[in-house]
Amino acid sequence: MQKVSVRLPLEPQPKGRPRFRITAGRVFTYTPKKTEQYENDVIRLYRELTGGYMFPKKQPLHVALIFGMPIPKSTPKKLKEKMLSGDEYHVKKPDIDNLAKSVLDALNGIAYPDDSQITSLNLKKVYSEEPHIWVMIREEGAE
Numbered sequence: 716m717q718k719v720s721v722r723l724p725l726e727p728q729p730k731g732r733p734r735f736r737i738t739a740g741r742v743f744t745y746t747p748k749k750t751e752q753y754e755n756d757v758i759r760l761y762r763e764l765t766g767g768y769m770f771p772k773k774q775p776l777h778v779a780l781i782f783g784m785p786i787p788k789s790t791p792k793k794l795k796e797k798m799l800s801g802d803e804y805h806v807k808k809p810d811i812d813n814l815a816k817s818v819l820d821a822l823n824g825i826a827y828p829d830d831s832q833i834t835s836l837n838l839k840k841v842y843s844e845e846p847h848i849w850v851m852i853r854e855e856g857a858e
Contacts, residue, residue: 783843
């Protein structure tokens, strides 16, 4: 039963909307540079921390992502304590589905051959003094 669990020391970023360019009457779509760089960082760190492990084709997978969101510098001490204890939820942008999209798209073809293999997904945003993304991928049905 295979399982990968890694903590990526990156500030979570949402998936950027595709951009469009018209050249010579043709429409071209492209990924914004910021999103492209972020996805490359996710790929690089995943490969470094897992030795480049890829789950087998057609293997159903469960993915859990926890996004450690930065605490604003101007946050009062009492509120900061509540944030770090989990008593204060991160209920502002970026949206959790857009955060997940950027990581899942980056790992497509890197951690698993195709993201259609993901059959269940757990997502969570928490406050953290050190922004990060915790990624756990395991074969579906394994605990």
